[in-house]
Structures are given as structure tokens and as C-alpha cells.
Amino acid sequence: MKVFLETPRLFLRNFTEEDASNLYELDSDPDVLRFVNLGVIKGGTAIGIDYETIKNKTLPTWLCYYEEYENYGIWAAVEKTSGEFIGWFHFRPASENLFYFNLGFYDASDIELGYRLKKAKWHQGYATEGALALIHKGFANRETQQVVSMALADRIASIRVMEKVCLKFVAKYFHPEITQEVVKYALNRNEFHTNTSLSC
Template sequence: MDVFLETERLVLRRFTEADVDNLVLLDSDPEVMRFLTGEPTPRVVIEREVLPGILRDYRVGPAGRWAVIERAGGKFVGWLGIQPAEDGSVREVELGYRLVASVWGRGYATEGARALVGKGFSELGVERVWAQTMAVNVGSRRVMEKVGLRYVRTFHVHFDDPLPGTEHGEVEYELRQADWVASERS
């Protein structure tokens, strides 16, 4: 197992070709996909696009998405990531997380995201972490705030087939390295 990061309860490791079934299971839960696409990601898309994209990011730079494994029991529970720019630059990265519904409310997203953001700022040269979600996705917004990201703006995007709640817009949050350093000192 190629471990990227460990927390008290989680191990973040590199994805491998053997993770197709884990990603299919994750993306087939309607609750998990509710604020993303509203529908399951087809297996063929995971095999041909999603997983190859994750693996390609490892070759481009130090940021990307990692499989989240519970330390107690070794169960796959989702992914956490700090996505680099297309060129692999980590100056600004997008924080993301997707966990199986059965572990929601346990603080895993917050625990893993805090550790990931800390590693980004302290070891990878990240200057700004940002994240977006639908304005109505209160759970995801709460994670962003607990990790230290601050609300930046609400904006509206046109979708041909909008999800329920789209009319309330998307929100962006951010945390800059200088603010993270200041918060770590206090």
C-alpha cells in the first residue's frame, strides 16, 4: 500500500487499478451523488476516465486524489484530494472529498481534509486551497468551515438539466497559506 498520509483514524493511499469496484460502489449511491451529478457514474466512465485521470495526476505532480481507508478494519470509505491545476502546479489546489454515506457524521471528511490541507501548505508548496459546492449542500459547507476555509462568494452556473437546489447557486470557499500559518500558531 502506497501511503500518502495517515491520521488518527484514516489512511490516505494512492489509488491503483484494483480500485475500480471501490469507485463504482461509491459513485453508485444516489445520496453520495445528490449534489454532484444526481446520478450514478457508469462503470465504463470510471474505468476509462475517472481512475485513469486519478492515476495520471500522480505522474504530473505531488497533489491529487487518494483512497481513504479506515485504520480500524481497512475498509475503503471514499476519497479525499487536493486537485492540482491541469499542468500539475500546486500553487492553487481544489479541496475535494467523497465518502460513502455510511460514514457521514463521523468527522472523517474534516479529519482527512485538515491533514491534507496541512500537508499541502507545509510540504507541497500550496499557496491557496479552494473548494466549491452547491449552496444547499450544508454538510459539505460545514466541512469546509471546520477545515478553516472561508466563504468567498456565491455564483450561478447555467445547467441544461439542473439538480434540485441549483437555483440557490454555487459557493466558493478558500484558505490561504498565510492564514493557515497564523491559525496554526494560535
């Protein structure tokens, strides 16, 4: 297990090819997908990615991050006490998110923060814990100038996580493909260094 980052309760480790089943299980939960995958919502139902796509396309793409970037990527979140895979976090160039980048919601210099966790692990502070650790590590890297994140405007829990790690509201956008609003939050390097404790 190659650990990128450790928090009090989590290991954020590199993904491996053996994680296909973990990702498939995560993306097979309709409650998890209800607030994500904006481009694959059909008939009001979130549609997960099939196992073969995860194994042959998603994972290989994510594994390439480790070769291309030293400080950016997508990592599996493992609960220390149980050793269980509970989801993932990403901290990557925002241009890698073509959906939002091509719509003009992100700038090329932005670094995108995001996560996806199993429903059983919601409301336990894991999202905040992982996100906060990535922000601190991210701004220790001089290349990181601004961290950004997006969420559906009615996803109160996700917005609260962004606020807890001191990201500030930037803008609200309407996306006609899903007839829902999304919000953008951000934290730049200067704001981080004037509030290094990140106690909001």
C-alpha cells in the first residue's frame, strides 16, 4: 500500500488495478450517485459506470496521475480501524475535469478538490478530515495557487464540508442538461496563509 497522505482516521493511498471492484461497488449505490455524475443522470435516476469501463478506462486514467504528477491525483480512502475502502478523494488540476472546465467554470491554474464516500460513512467527518489534509498538503506545494470545488446547489452536506475547510462561495451556475444549479467554492493561497489554522 503506497500511502500519499495520512490523517487521524484515514490513509489516502494510491489506487491499484485491484480496486476495480471497490469502485464498482461505490458507484453502484444510487444514493451515492444521486448528487454526482451530472452527465449521466437519465430519467431522474443516476446511472453508474459499468465494471468494464471502470477497469479498462477509469482506473488506468487515474493510475497515470501518479506518473504525471507528484502532488496531484486521486487516492483511495481507507479507514484505519477497519482497513476498509470507504471511497476516494481527489486533488488535481481542474483542467482534468473536462465537464466543468469546458463550461468555463474552472480556470487552467485551479486545483480541484473532491471526494466520494460510501453512504455508510457519511456524516462522520471523514469528508472534512480528508479535504482539510489535502488542502494543507496542497498549499505546501508552491504550484498550488487556488483550490476549487463544485457541488449541486441543493447538496447542503457537501457545501457544509467546503465551508468547514474555509472554501468561500464564488458563484452559482445553472446547467441546462440536468436542470439544476451548481455552486463553486474556492480558497486561494493568500487566504490560506492568513488563516493557517483554517478554523472557519
